[in-house]
Amino acid sequence: MTIYEKKFHILYTRKQAAEFLGVKENTLAVWLTTKRYDLPVVKVGRLCKYRLSDLLEFLDKQTTPTR
Numbered sequence: 001m002t003i004y005e006k007k008f009h010i011l012y013t014r015k016q017a018a019e020f021l022g023v024k025e026n027t028l029a030v031w032l033t034t035k036r037y038d039l040p041v042v043k044v045g046r047l048c049k050y051r052l053s054d055l056l057e058f059l060d061k062q063t064t065p066t067r
Contacts, residue, residue: 011049020055
């Protein structure tokens with residue numbers, strides 16, 4: 001695995017992921033429990049972590065083309 005590939009496997013905390021997406025931490029918790037969006041979570045003990053690659057893919061899916 002190259003350094004470039006490893007960068008996308010970095011795990012973000014819920015707080016870091018929320019800041020990256022521009023939402024509140026609580027919003028991510030609600031999305032997880034209600035399954036509103038298909039945003040994968042990595043469970044580390046009782047903590048929820050988010051892969052950078054998953055966050056980027058989520059943003060790509062949410063992006064709509066402009067006219």
